[in-house]
Amino acid sequence: MATPLLQEFPELSHLSREDLEDLLVDPMYFQAIFYSLDRVKALYQTQAELGMANESIANSNLRLQESLYKLRSETQEAFDEAKALESRWKEVEKEQRDVYQRFTPQFLLMRLRHSTIAQDDASEALATAFIQQQQQPSSNGTAITTPNGAMGVDEFIKEFKELRKVYHKRAMWAERIWRNLIAKPSPALRRTNERSTSGS
Numbered sequence: 001m002a003t004p005l006l007q008e009f010p011e012l013s014h015l016s017r018e019d020l021e022d023l024l025v026d027p028m029y030f031q032a033i034f035y036s037l038d039r040v041k042a043l044y045q046t047q048a049e050l051g052m053a054n055e056s057i058a059n060s061n062l063r064l065q066e067s068l069y070k071l072r073s074e075t076q077e078a079f080d081e082a083k084a085l086e087s088r089w090k091e092v093e094k095e096q097r098d099v100y101q102r103f104t105p106q107f108l109l110m111r112l113r114h115s116t117i118a119q120d121d122a123s124e125a126l127a128t129a130f131i132q133q134q135q136q137p138s139s140n141g142t143a144i145t146t147p148n149g150a151m152g153v154d155e156f157i158k159e160f161k162e163l164r165k166v167y168h169k170r171a172m173w174a175e176r177i178w179r180n181l182i183a184k185p186s187p188a189l190r191r192t193n194e195r196s197t198s199g200s
Helices: 004-008 017-025 027-036 038-101 105-134 153-182 187-199
Strands: 144-146 149-151
Touching: 017 027, 027 038, 105 153
Parallel strands: none
Antiparallel strands: 144 149
């Protein structure tokens, strides 16, 4: 009749009762029988193979260690460079927006209106100075003194006409730009118009 032990380990079925009892009292005999079992041999074989595989993996990791450290360092440098470029990109993007803003029709219209107003003020100042100085003749009675120095009537007319000529050209171009933009009003255009109005 098979015992639970023999059912679990059929390899021991050839042992007598005395041999089985010796297994319990003789450690050396027990080890000899134990290590002769097929499943134990298979277990140790698997363990040895796993050990060799682990050793191979460890050696491979050691060989890759230096290159991995180098790759990690390069990756960190690339990351730092990317962050620096990202920060620089934001600055360049802002600079680009500022540059583009200076060449938008709205901005050009604002500058043109300001320069037109300044040109009008310059011509008015010249005329006012001429009229005021007209009442203060110089020693020879033919010339007047203005902020531009000694000037006769002909010189005044010539300079005044040049100032007004530039003024009318600027006013004409400002009107053209305004007509092109008026059909498509935008917040930027309204701000430009408000700044120009307040400047006048």
